[in-house]
Amino acid sequence: MTFTFSRAAALLMLAATAVMPMATLAGGNHGHDDQHAEEAAKGPNGGTLLEQGDIALEITIVEQGIPPEMRVYAYRDGQRLSADQWQVAVELARLGGQTERLSFVAEGDYLVSQQVVSEPHSFDVAIEAEVAGERYHWDYESHEGRTTISERLLALSGVETAVVAPRQLRFTETLFGVVQPVQDRVYSVSAPYDGIIEALHVSIGQQVKKGDTVATVRSSDTLQQYPVRAPADGEITALKLNQGDHTRGGALLELADLSQVWVDLSAFPNVLEKLRVGMPLSVLTMHDAEAGHDGVQTTLSYIAPTMTGGHIARARAVIDNADGQWRPGMHVQAEVLTEQRQVPMAVSVEALQRFRDMDVVFGRFGNTFEVRMLELGGNDGRYVEVLGGIRPGTEYVTRNSYLLLADVMKDAASHNH
Known part of the structure; x- marks a missing residue:
């Protein structure tokens, strides 16, 4: 007969090993x-x-x-x-x-x-x-908040540890925004003289080089044909007139150089006060943000001096877009690095538990585990600064510490004061 040892069974055995005072x-x-x-x-x-x-x-x-x-x-x-x-x-x-x-x-x-x-x-x-x-x-x-677990049960329960050590905390603010063309790289292409459009040589989405002929126009005054040329490298994003139309001083088409794009971000007042031009940030598509992928690195290049009617300030970054990944109109998320600092001690946020209404981690001493009540400082979402309550270099539980908490809570009520 073959037996399989499930995680649930491991937890039952873990609970059975509690050390009573x-x-x-x-x-x-x-x-x-x-x-x-x-x-x-x-x-x-x-x-x-x-x-x-x-x-x-x-x-x-x-x-x-x-x-x-x-x-x-x-x-x-x-x-x-x-x-x-x-x-x-x-x-x-x-x-x-x-x-x-x-x-x-x-x-x-x-x-x-x-x-x-x-x-x-x-x-x-x-x-x-x-x-x-x-x-x-x-x-x-x-004794309180203490339990002893065998190596075998520790392995079965998936408990992992790390060491209390110095760490650089990175504090970020999440902003949401939209990809936009760089304003001075959007061109409205017109004919220099009024006339009839005899030919359009481009279509929407077509890439052109600076100097390429995009249209042929016959002048109303001279009846001569002349070419209309692209003022820059870019992509045709709109056709304003069709073949046979009279130009009448209007734009024939719109050309945009999208090799770089703007990311226009919305910042509420509580975040705005933390932002400065030049701060690094990471820009992600909404899909990549949900998947936990890394983003494109850039910096804040502009913060609007005025607020919108919705009490929002506009912040902006520029990102390279040579491969065309960032399409105007795309909704994105940005993580702005507002502060980073080195702290003498930090622990993983995942390790924190609540014991007697205090923030604790479980220190490991051989096969015995015991709560350490912490005085905490800044938290960057992954690690939290420790101001007191545990010694540097102490091994502590980072993963599945809730199993130890469930174990020690059985005798927490017997703690005397």
């Missing part, structure tokens, strides 16, 4: 045995309760309206001790080898950390306390 309370010099529980006991203030004999500590993290801080309460036989009766020091060991040592001062009937407890609040905790001359020690795990 476990509190380990180790006795210090009192010689208590280690205790293991799937969830630490809760104290009167909703924090983690650690007990040895008649002494108990309650560990809380408070962050509503203030930077996160740790507050510790002490109890003897269930009665709260005043803050001057005991001392405590806490060491937090995080994934990636970071260790933070917290010192405390008295505030009311509890001790409060002098250091901010940065996110994520996920660490192995070591506590040293002294109560009435007696020393106590506890170790326990306080």
